[in-house]
Amino acid sequence: MQQNPASQASETSTKVAAAAPTNPAWQASQYVKFEDERTRPVRDLVAAIPELSGREATRVVDIGCGPGNSTEVLAARYAQAQVHGLDSSQDMVDAARKRLPQFHFDVADVATWSDGPFDVILANAVLQWLPDHETLYPRLIECLSPGGSLAVQTPDNLDEPAHRLMREVAADPRWADTLKGTERTARHGAAFYYPMLRKLCSRVDIWRTTYYHPLAGGAPAVVEWFKGSALRPFLSKLDDASREAFLSRYTDEIVKAYPALADGTVLLPFPRLFVVATR
Numbered sequence: 630m631q632q633n634p635a636s637q638a639s640e641t642s643t644k645v646a647a648a649a650p651t652n653p654a655w656q657a658s659q660y661v662k663f664e665d666e667r668t669r670p671v672r673d674l675v676a677a678i679p680e681l682s683g684r685e686a687t688r689v690v691d692i693g694c695g696p697g698n699s700t701e702v703l704a705a706r707y708a709q710a711q712v713h714g715l716d717s718s719q720d721m722v723d724a725a726r727k728r729l730p731q732f733h734f735d736v737a738d739v740a741t742w743s744d745g746p747f748d749v750i751l752a753n754a755v756l757q758w759l760p761d762h763e764t765l766y767p768r769l770i771e772c773l774s775p776g777g778s779l780a781v782q783t784p785d786n787l788d789e790p791a792h793r794l795m796r797e798v799a800a801d802p803r804w805a806d807t808l809k810g811t812e813r814t815a816r817h818g819a820a821f822y823y824p825m826l827r828k829l830c831s832r833v834d835i836w837r838t839t840y841y842h843p844l845a846g847g848a849p850a851v852v853e854w855f856k857g858s859a860l861r862p863f864l865s866k867l868d869d870a871s872r873e874a875f876l877s878r879y880t881d882e883i884v885k886a887y888p889a890l891a892d893g894t895v896l897l898p899f900p901r902l903f904v905v906a907t908r
Contacts, residue, residue, distance in 0.1 A: 693755025697725030
């Protein structure tokens with residue numbers, strides 16, 4: 630008897646998940662506090678994925694799916710396809726399963742994951758956490774079917790005040806030794822990705838967009854935003870007292886860097902780099 634695609638996906642994904650390390654520090658509830666703002670870039674990314682030539686997509690995957698908001702966008706675009714999601718955080722995967730019980734989600738390590746072939750691999754705001762893009766991106770391209778696309782969005786904001794201030798506060802002698810090496814300082818631009826991917830792909834589309842997110846609540850809202858992402862590695866290494874002191878110092882600096890408008894709203898500029906590479 631022929632096995633249905635969903636069952637096949639479940640068996641394959643279970644094998645991947647069995648050896649996958651979990652990442653308990655990612656919390657879905659914190660991440661989704663700004664879900665609308667975080668989801669807008671993935672809508673733009675998925676809309677830019679080209680159609681397959683002569684056929685419909687049958688198998689798509691969201692790597693680093695988070696609580697499922699990006700998977701939801703991917704599934705809406707490819708309603709006819711088998712949809713799969715994976716994330717290193719059990720909390721994120723649990724939230725995604727609750728949100729989208731019709732799809733299959735696994736805990737898996739994106740850094741070592743390999744499966745396929747897929748018609749679309751979506752990686753929204755995840756690959757910036759991983760090293761060795763010289764080998765990571767080509768490995769993901771190998772997981773694509775002919776004509777399939779790798780669609781990537783990564784924050785490109787390490788020069789923004791919010792990140793600069795993280796580095797400065799982390800250098801405080803009170804916790805400098807504990808936090809040494811925590812901040813991401815390496816990043817790549819279009820001049821790095823384009824030639825690397827063009828050798829492997831028939832089409833490479835790269836662009837950069839700066840979003841301006843209006844956050845009600847002033848500077849504390851900026852801090853809440855980054856508590857769900859870039860602040861997470863810092864805070865996870867500190868004890869309760871140090872964490873409170875770190876956040877207090879960071880908030881004071883954010884107040885100066887992001888002045889509120891007359892109505893109390895803060896505009897948070899957020900540059901992002903997009904890559905769509907078609908095999």
